[in-house]
Amino acid sequence: MSEIRTLEQQELPESLALSQFAFQYELSAEEQDDRSSWTDPKQIWGYFVQGKLAAKLQINQFHTWLNGQRFAMGGIAGVATWPEYRRNGMVAKLLLQALKVMKEQGQTVSFLSPFKFEFYRKYGWETYIDYLKYEIPSDKLPKFHAPEGSSIVRVTREWELLNPIYEKYAQQFNGMMERDASWWNNRYFKNKKGTVALYVNAKGERTGYVFYQVKEYTATIHEMVFLDEETRRGLWKFIADHDSMISRVEVKAPADDQLPFLVHDPKFKQEKITYFSARIIDVEAFLKQYRFEPRKEVEPIYLRISDPHADWNDGVFQLQFTGSGGEKAEVIKLAEGEQPADERILSCSIQTLTALFMSYQKAGFMAKIERLQGSQELVTRLEAAIPQRTTYLADFF
Numbered sequence: 001m002s003e004i005r006t007l008e009q010q011e012l013p014e015s016l017a018l019s020q021f022a023f024q025y026e027l028s029a030e031e032q033d034d035r036s037s038w039t040d041p042k043q044i045w046g047y048f049v050q051g052k053l054a055a056k057l058q059i060n061q062f063h064t065w066l067n068g069q070r071f072a073m074g075g076i077a078g079v080a081t082w083p084e085y086r087r088n089g090m091v092a093k094l095l096l097q098a099l100k101v102m103k104e105q106g107q108t109v110s111f112l113s114p115f116k117f118e119f120y121r122k123y124g125w126e127t128y129i130d131y132l133k134y135e136i137p138s139d140k141l142p143k144f145h146a147p148e149g150s151s152i153v154r155v156t157r158e159w160e161l162l163n164p165i166y167e168k169y170a171q172q173f174n175g176m177m178e179r180d181a182s183w184w185n186n187r188y189f190k191n192k193k194g195t196v197a198l199y200v201n202a203k204g205e206r207t208g209y210v211f212y213q214v215k216e217y218t219a220t221i222h223e224m225v226f227l228d229e230e231t232r233r234g235l236w237k238f239i240a241d242h243d244s245m246i247s248r249v250e251v252k253a254p255a256d257d258q259l260p261f262l263v264h265d266p267k268f269k270q271e272k273i274t275y276f277s278a279r280i281i282d283v284e285a286f287l288k289q290y291r292f293e294p295r296k297e298v299e300p301i302y303l304r305i306s307d308p309h310a311d312w313n314d315g316v317f318q319l320q321f322t323g324s325g326g327e328k329a330e331v332i333k334l335a336e337g338e339q340p341a342d343e344r345i346l347s348c349s350i351q352t353l354t355a356l357f358m359s360y361q362k363a364g365f366m367a368k369i370e371r372l373q374g375s376q377e378l379v380t381r382l383e384a385a386i387p388q389r390t391t392y393l394a395d396f397f
Contacts, residue, residue, distance in 0.1 A: 001050060002047065002054075003048050004045060004046070004047050005046065005048065006042045006044060006045055006046070007041040007044045007045075007053075008041055009036075011041065011046070011053065012036045012039060012044075013032065014053050015041075015044055015046070015053065015078075016035065018053060018056060018080050018082060019078055019080055021082070022081070023080070038182060043058050043059050043061065044057070044059075044078070045057055045058075045097060045098065047081075047090040047091075047094055049085065055081035055082070055085060055090035055094060056079070056080055057076055057078060057079040057080075057091070057094045057095070058076070058077045059074050059076060059098055059101060059102060059105075060074070060076075060077060061075075061105065062111075062177055062178065062397075063178040064111070064175055065171045065173070066109075066174050066175070066291075066357075067290070067291040068171050068291065069289065069291055070178065071109055071286075072105070072107045072108060072109075073107055073108075073109050073110065073111055074098070074101075074105070074109075074281065075111050075112070076098060076110055076111070076112035077112065077113070077397045079091060079094070079115075092123070095123045098110075099123075099309060102281045103281055103312065108280065108285045108286040109278060109279065109280055109286060109354075110278065111128075111277070111278050111279075111393070112125060112277055113275070113396065113397070114276075114277050120277055121351060123279075124280075124307060124349075124350045125279040125351070125354075126277055126278060126279065126351035126352070126354045126355045126360075127276075127277055127355070127360065128175060128276060128277060128354065128355065128391050129175060129255075129274070129275040129391045129393050130255045130273065130275065130391075131253065131254060131272075131273055131275055132252065132255060132272055133250070133251075133270070133271040133272075133273055134251050134253065134268065134269065134270055135248055135249075135268060136250075136251075136268045137247065137248050137268060138243045138246050138247055138248060138249070139243075140263060140264070140265045140267070140268050141236070141239065141240040141243060141249060142236040142259070142262060142263045142264075143263075143264055144233035144234070144236050144240070145233070145237065146233070146234045146238075147202060147230060147234070148202065149201070150200060150201050150230070150234055151199075151200045152197050152199060152200075152238045153197065153200055154195060154196070154197050154198075155196050155197070155198050155209075156196070157189045159189075161206075162184075163184065164206075165207070165208060165209055165225055166179060169208075169226070169227060170394075172389070173254065173389060173390050173391065173392040174358055174389045174390070174391045174392075175276070175391045175392060175393050176392055176393060176395075177393065177395045187395075187397070188395075192211070192213070192222045194212050194213030194214075195211070195212060195213070196211045197210050197212075197235075199226070199231045199235050199238075207226065207227045208225050208226035208227055208231035209225055210223070210224045210225075210238065211223045211224075212224075214245060214246060217247040218246060218247065218249070218250060219239060219246045219248070220249075220250050220251075221250065224251060236259075252273075252394075255390060255391070256390045275393060278354050279350065280350060282312065282313070283307075283312075283313040283333075283350075284312075284313075284331050286357070287317065287319060287329060287331040287357075288328075288329070288330075288331045290357065291327050292321065292327050292328065292329060292385045292386070293327075293384065293385055293386060293387045293388075294326065295325060295326060295384050297381065299381065300320050301346065301378070301382055302316060302319070302339075303316065303317045303319065303346050303348070303353070304317075304346070304348075305349070305350060305353055306348070306349045307349070307350040310350070315333050316333070316334045317331055318334055321385075326385070344378070346372060346373065346374035346379065347373040347374060348366065348373065349371070352366055352371045356382070356386060359386060359388050359390075359391060362383055363383035363386065364380070364383055
């Protein structure tokens with residue numbers, strides 16, 4: 001007998017044992033007790049066989065920013081199966097259950113870190129982030145100057161100090177997480193060692209911070225957040241002033257970061273890494289909340305979406321734009337008899353729709369590679385309606 005259900009509190013040790021086995025790490029008894037204290041078993045869905053946990057996944061209740069707006073996001077994590085139960089479709093059934101649960105919970109979009117991109121693409125998730133990883137030798141660090149009156153202040157790990165700066169920074173991107181006290185304290189600070197330094201400009205405003213660790217002549221920057229160019233340069237000057245004690249700096253940055261162009265010698269290791277995947281869970285609710293690009297032409301758009309794993313998304317949707325600039329849309333899923341002629345419709349899969357509306361890919365490119373079907377006029381209309389923002393995620397779950 002098999003069943004899919006959420007875990008009970010007393011089943012958390014079994015879930016942790018599966019995670020440690022599958023992801024090859026070890027927790028002490030104290031660490032297991034600590035993690036169990038802030039883990040909600042009702043967020044973990046298990047596939048049980050004869051009462052034994054065979055496979056599981058966790059649906060974290062997060063929020064993310066898209067075009068400056070806050071969206072409820074289901075963060076899928078901890079997907080694992082004991083080897084003796086693998087290749088029996090258990091994870092697939094858990095993912096289908098997760099889609100229904102996230103829709104019921106009002107989570108219109110979902111993120112996950114795929115162990116294999118093609119596996120999750122089968123269930124509607126699509127790549128949405130690349131980031132840059134730099135390894136900068138100390139002799140090639142930026143030679144910036146800090147403005148008179150500015151300062152760097154070392155601070156303790158207090159999330160209340162950093163979060164207001166982080167939120168302003170995060171809202172510039174598509175796909176960054178909203179962090180709360182639990183995330184900062186239980187997941188962020190706890191997993192990283194090092195020093196936090198704030199940048200304060202001449203007006204006394206806190207406009208950035210860097211969280212970093214120096215060990216074995218390497219400065220690892222866990223996170224550098226800046227709200228303007230002055231702050232970026234001030235923080236990099238601070239890091240460069242460690243040159244007597246480091247031989248290199250390691251840091252990750254958004255895909256559109258321009259640091260190599262700003263330094264005196266950009267010939268250092270720069271690696272582009274594909275990171276997380278995203279999925280629109282509820283097309284109608286997502287598009288109703290979505291903020292479109294202001295534009296002069298605001299004619300309706302009809303989208304035919306293919307989503308074999310979520311029938312509520314499968315069909316034709318009418319987007320009737322409101323307001324003078326068409327920043328919002330009334331969204332209706334049309335019955336078969338209400339649908340316009342095919343030449344007025346753009347067609348794509350749920351993966352393609354996600355890549356487009358996360359601003360990871362443009363409609364013109366998706367049409368060129370035949371993942372978006374429709375006339376050039378309609379493709380151009382859709383591309384003009386979608387704001388272009390860099391996708392980024394500084395966290396992991």
